[in-house]
Structures are given as structure tokens and as C-alpha cells.
Amino acid sequence: MTSYKFVNKKVGVIGCPFNGGQHRNIGVDKGPTKLIEFGLLEQLQELEWEVEFDGHHKLNELRPVEDPNIGKLKKPRYVSRVAEAVSKAVESHLKRKQVALTLGGDHSLALGTVSGTLSVYPDACLIWVDAHADINTPETTKSGNLHGCPVSFLLGIAGKIPGFEWVNKIISKERLVYIGLRDVEASEKKILKQLGIKAFSMHDVDKYGIGKVVEMALDAVNPKRNLPIHLSFDVDALDPTVAPSTGTPVRGGLTFREGHYICEAVHETGCMVAVDIMVKIS
Ligand SMILES: NC(=[NH2+])NCCC[C@H](N)C(=O)O
Ligand SMILES: [Mn+2]
Known part of the structure; x- marks a missing residue:
């Protein structure tokens, strides 16, 4: 039995049908509705979690009439407003000692979810x-x-981008770790290297096995297993044969079990306070 260090066995489910952070028009917004339709809430209850779900957020209502690019950034106002709303939802669940489970949507939503987590747990790791x-930065x-x-x-x-001033909860580079990487741009590799951010690519998963990788990842960001x-x-971490439901499939990903193992091992720490699941159904 896992004992929870920060939360009661309650989960607040935040439905975020949103695809404004990427260019494809179909699908990413259907993930959350399908997950609920297919019985996610009942499955959580079967696992003896108390579930709170306040319906899918009507995020398209936040879409501004005009939203010209800022530099290269597309739909900046829309993404910012949506993420800010999501951060408040996450914050409110966390303050009530629930796990915040956000169903997306594209990964720009994490701007909001992680900000929400940091505002309640400033020492959280990601x-x-x-x-x-x-x-990538706006540059x-x-x-x-x-x-x-x-x-x-x-x-x-990211520098100062008008409209994103609310993103002021910063995570330190020592508290961030990646698992599953295999499609990283040169610009991104440079940033990872410069900042010395810990990352376990698919190469590491092949080499060490997922058990060891998760352990090393946790040791890097949460050595005493006492931080939230x-x-x-992002479901595109999984191999496209397992999870074709993504706008950005990349071959050579995690197996079904490896993906589940990560979640199980993180849960076992008793430190998990927030989870984002980013899916696309097409
Ligand atoms: N969450 C994702 N699927 N991200 C894909 C990012 C692709 C590419 N690196 C970009 O900056 O546009
Ligand atoms: Mn992503």
C-alpha cells in the first residue's frame, strides 16, 4: 500500500480539450472527452480514489477575436489565457489536497498545469x-x-513575452528530468546541454531498462523522495504502435508496459501531486 505524503486519496480531474498550441486542427481537443467516455472516472473509483470532475473546461470561449503572432509564436494570447485558466484549476485542486489530473489537449497546457503545481508546491519536481x-524558446x-x-x-x-507575465513560478533546472526523448531539435539540445538538464532518451531506456531509468530520474530530481x-x-512518448493518437508520432518509443511502469513507479513514491495526460484522438 502506498502512503501519500502530500495528498488524500482524492483526484480532481480537469478536462482540457484544447489544441491551440499546435497547428493541426483536428483531434487533440477530443482526447479528454474520449478518455472520460471510455470510463476513466469509473476506473479511478475502482482503484478507490475519490473523484471530482467538474466537466470539460470550455476553453474555446477564451479564444480572442484577434490573435496575431508575437514574433514567431502562434496564437499566443489564446494559449496564454487557456493555460492561465488551467493553472487556477490545478491550484484549486491541489490546495484541497487532491491530486490534479489534467487531460489534454496539446502540451502547451503544461504551462498552466506546472505553474499551478508550483504555486502550491514551490519545491515540486517535474x-x-x-x-x-x-x-524551444520564442527565439x-x-x-x-x-x-x-x-x-x-x-x-x-523564454524572455519577456507580452501576455505571459502570469507565468512567474519558475522551476529550477535541477528539479526537471526527461524520459523518452528521441526527437529533439539542435536548438533544444543546446539548451539542455548548456543548462545541464538531466534527460533519459530512448537510448538510455534500451541500455538500462525502464526500472533503472526511472530510479535514476528520481534520484536526480528527488533523491530523498520527499519532494512533490x-x-x-505526452502520449507521443509511447511508440506509435501503442498510441497512434498523437499529432506528432515518432518511431522507436516506449512500450505499453514501459509507459505504465513510469506512472506506477512515480505513484509508488507517494509524492505524486499532479499528472498531465496529453492525448490526441483522430
Ligand atoms: N508536445 C509536442 N508534441 N511537441 C512537439 C514539438 C515539435 C517541435 N520541436 C516544435 O518545436 O515545434
Ligand atoms: Mn510534448
Whole structure:
């Protein structure tokens, strides 16, 4: 039996059908609705979690009429407003000692979820499970899609972008670790290297096995297993044969079991306070 260090056995589920952080128009917003339809809440209850779900957030209502690019960044106002709303939802669940489970949506939402976690748990660490590093800055991004940039904002290296002033809870680079990387741009590799951010790529998963990788990841960011953990899981970390439901599939990903193992091992620490699951259904 896992004993929980920060939360009661309650989970607040935050439905975020949102795809404004990337350029494809279909699908990413359907993930959360499908997860609920397929019985996620009942499954959580079967695991003896008390569940609170306040319906899917109507995020499209936050879409501004005009939203011209800021530099290269696409739909900056929309993404910022949505992420800010999501950060408040996360914060409110965490303050009530619940685990905040956010269902996305594209990964720009993590700007909000992680900010929400940091505002309640400033010493939280972040485990980012993804094929991509999502650490481009507004300067380095080629696509201009904000789903490729959230981590740079969260580290405070994005510079001042109008509208994003509310993103002021910064995570230190020692508290961030990646698992599953295999599609990282040169600009991103440079940032990872410069900041010395710990990252376990698929190469490491092959070499050490997932058990060891998760242990090393936890040792890096949470050596005493006494800090709150935010797990941000992009389903594109999984191999496309397991999870084709992503806008950005990359071959050579985690197996079904490896993906589950990460979540199980993080849960076992008793430190997990927030989880993001980012899916696309097409
Ligand atoms: N969360 C994701 N699927 N991110 C993909 C990012 C792709 C690319 N690195 C970019 O900056 O646009
Ligand atoms: Mn991602």
C-alpha cells in the first residue's frame, strides 16, 4: 500500500480539450472527452480514489477575436489565457489536497498545469515524459507552435513575452528530468546541454531498462523522495504502435508496459501531486 505524503486519496480531474498550441486542427481537443467516455472516472473509483470532475473546461470561449503572432509564436494570447485558466484549476485542486489530473489537449497546457503545481508546491519536481523536449524558446522555435515551448517558459528562459507575465513560478533546472526523448531539435539540445538538464532518451531506456531509468530520474530530481512530483506525460512518448493518437508520432518509443511502469513507479513514491495526460484522438 502506498502512503501519500502530500495528498488524500482524492483526484480532481480537469478536462482540457484544447489544441491551440499546435497547428493541426483536428483531434487533440477530443482526447479528454474520449478518455472520460471510455470510463476513466469509473476506473479511478475502482482503484478507490475519490473523484471530482467538474466537466470539460470550455476553453474555446477564451479564444480572442484577434490573435496575431508575437514574433514567431502562434496564437499566443489564446494559449496564454487557456493555460492561465488551467493553472487556477490545478491550484484549486491541489490546495484541497487532491491530486490534479489534467487531460489534454496539446502540451502547451503544461504551462498552466506546472505553474499551478508550483504555486502550491514551490519545491515540486517535474518529470517530463515525451518524445520531444518542448524546450524551444520564442527565439529558437522554428514552428512557432507553443506546444514545443512550455518548458522554456517554466524555466524562466523564454524572455519577456507580452501576455505571459502570469507565468512567474519558475522551476529550477535541477528539479526537471526527461524520459523518452528521441526527437529533439539542435536548438533544444543546446539548451539542455548548456543548462545541464538531466534527460533519459530512448537510448538510455534500451541500455538500462525502464526500472533503472526511472530510479535514476528520481534520484536526480528527488533523491530523498520527499519532494512533490508533477508528472507530465505526452502520449507521443509511447511508440506509435501503442498510441497512434498523437499529432506528432515518432518511431522507436516506449512500450505499453514501459509507459505504465513510469506512472506506477512515480505513484509508488507517494509524492505524486499532479499528472498531465496529453492525448490526441483522430
Ligand atoms: N508536445 C509536442 N508534441 N511537441 C512537439 C514539438 C515539435 C517541435 N520541436 C516544435 O518545436 O515545434
Ligand atoms: Mn510534448
